[in-house]
Amino acid sequence: MPVCSISPLPATEREQRMRSVDFTLIVILLVGLWLRWGLNGTWRLGPDEALYSTWARRVASGVDVWLANTSGVDKPPLFIYAIAGAMSIYGYTEFATRFPGIVAGTVSVILTYLLADRLYGKTEIAHLAALLMALSPFAILYAPTAYADSVMVMWLLLAAVLACYGRWGPAGGAAALATLTKQEAPLFVPLIVMLGYGRQMALGPQTMRRPLTDLIRPLLFMPVVAVVLTLAAEVVWESHRPGQPSPFSLGLANYGGIRPVTPPDVLPRLTAWWQQALQYTFASPLLNLLLIVGGVGLPALNHAEHRHADRLLIVAIGYVVLARTLVSFQLWHRYMLVIVPLLCILLARAMDWGLTVALQRGLTGLPARRPWRRLLPLFLAAMLMLAPVSDALAGRIPVGADHGLYWGIEQTAQFIRDNVPPGSVIYHRSLGWQFGYYLYGAHLDFWWYPSLAWLAQTAASRAEHSQYIVVPSWESVA
Numbered sequence: 001m002p003v004c005s006i007s008p009l010p011a012t013e014r015e016q017r018m019r020s021v022d023f024t025l026i027v028i029l030l031v032g033l034w035l036r037w038g039l040n041g042t043w044r045l046g047p048d049e050a051l052y053s054t055w056a057r058r059v060a061s062g063v064d065v066w067l068a069n070t071s072g073v074d075k076p077p078l079f080i081y082a083i084a085g086a087m088s089i090y091g092y093t094e095f096a097t098r099f100p101g102i103v104a105g106t107v108s109v110i111l112t113y114l115l116a117d118r119l120y121g122k123t124e125i126a127h128l129a130a131l132l133m134a135l136s137p138f139a140i141l142y143a144p145t146a147y148a149d150s151v152m153v154m155w156l157l158l159a160a161v162l163a164c165y166g167r168w169g170p171a172g173g174a175a176a177l178a179t180l181t182k183q184e185a186p187l188f189v190p191l192i193v194m195l196g197y198g199r200q201m202a203l204g205p206q207t208m209r210r211p212l213t214d215l216i217r218p219l220l221f222m223p224v225v226a227v228v229l230t231l232a233a234e235v236v237w238e239s240h241r242p243g244q245p246s247p248f249s250l251g252l253a254n255y256g257g258i259r260p261v262t263p264p265d266v267l268p269r270l271t272a273w274w275q276q277a278l279q280y281t282f283a284s285p286l287l288n289l290l291l292i293v294g295g296v297g298l299p300a301l302n303h304a305e306h307r308h309a310d311r312l313l314i315v316a317i318g319y320v321v322l323a324r325t326l327v328s329f330q331l332w333h334r335y336m337l338v339i340v341p342l343l344c345i346l347l348a349r350a351m352d353w354g355l356t357v358a359l360q361r362g363l364t365g366l367p368a369r370r371p372w373r374r375l376l377p378l379f380l381a382a383m384l385m386l387a388p389v390s391d392a393l394a395g396r397i398p399v400g401a402d403h404g405l406y407w408g409i410e411q412t413a414q415f416i417r418d419n420v421p422p423g424s425v426i427y428h429r430s431l432g433w434q435f436g437y438y439l440y441g442a443h444l445d446f447w448w449y450p451s452l453a454w455l456a457q458t459a460a461s462r463a464e465h466s467q468y469i470v471v472p473s474w475e476s477v478a
Contacts, residue, residue: 024127024378025113032109032134036102036143039393040095044406047430049146050437053097056083057440060092066240073244074251077237078180079148092440097146104154105143109134111157112341116348118164118199119309128348128377129341135385137392138280138333138340141400149334152182156192157341163196163222171196172225179230183251187327188338189223191319196222198312259328270325277321277336280399281343283388291343294350310349317342333399351377405474406434412470413438420444424466427455429475452478 045053055073058064059081067073067080079100086099112133117126133139143150155178162171175192178185197219238246252258261269278288295317298310320339329335355377388397395403413435416426422443426435435446449455459467471477 025130028130028134029109033106035140036105039144040098043401043403044409045094045146045437046402047433051433052080053083053146054436056080056087057092059084060087068241068244074247074254076180076183076247079151098144101143101145101150104151105139108154108157111161112344114161116345120306124374125348125352128351128381129345131378131381132344132347133341135389136281136340137283137388137397138399140392142334142337145401147334148182149337152178152185153338155181156188159192160195163192164199166200168222169225172222173229175226176229180233183248187323189226191316193222195316202308261326261328266325272331273321273324273336276333277339280397281340283391283397284384287384290350291347294346313346409434409438417442420468421466424468427469429471431470
């Protein structure tokens, strides 16, 4: 007699489980992962990427686990330790340095789906938003990098999703993880509160059993949790680094400080930030037009089913743009990565609304049955994004990694290891951080030279030493 037996599930239960599996989302997720994974190894590490990776290698190798003997660490520790963890699995490779970003970029596709689904309660919009996030050139190109932005955006998205579900404590924890990834994350805590509280208000007064408490909790509890957890983690880490400055204070000093911009600079900065967001998120004039039409038209639909979510989303996008505009951040592309999921949700909503109107009025000539209704917007979005995705994969969109500026640096580094005597001096103009990574552990001196005259004088005074100069092909020796 058998000890146990396995009986097949009844047909109805199997069907219910199959229906509960979102195969559309799985396909979208796999497409997003493939696009991000496929770019890994295409380009070499840029200066900042190489610096962060060098710090991570010191951690992973056990040379300086707490970075107590490493000067100039001006980034919070979480991202550095994420790269170090990847290095412990995949070795000291470029793939390991970019693995956290690839994972974060892929997870952000799921989180974009969850946020859209919570805001609108409509699977079609959520699927389309996830697909747009998976295919966005901006998101694709920054995922396989060793920048912290993709990981920070993932944590912020998680915090927003949790806040929209009323889980304010865990949302504060996710916001703390975002802050421990990159210092600028607290700038977006009001955005998380706005989305979560706005969603709660949209559910109606009946969901607010204690109005005053339900108002205070998101406004105070979630930020307090974020601050307390961030400070606790920072204090523990800093206790192992006596004498070293905090990465938060050092990062602010190295950045040159953060201050409100002057009134004459507001309009040029606003134009520049918005241009970057439109130019690179979808890289499609037609989709940008649909986005603008949706942003202008949807909030005006007073009788629309989703008017509250539309207005909340527009306000959230406006907050990100104004926060970047009114505070003196550098006009770097990656600083607008945080707006990409919101733009994907807005465009998905605009396309869904347009298609709904077209089907209702019989403008498409297609039956308004659910299979068409579910798949047609995904097909249209995929077709419209083919050219932008192709341009992104070919490096024709100038965001993300170095796009070939540093091709050959790994061969140069190997040549130096094999042929240059220990103790030699390597002069350079812009490769110091890359040499720190690609020539990690080499017994060489890397000297930055400010001018050709200084180089000639210094080299002449050290004629008895072995000396070399390395410059990229696009850089003048002078």
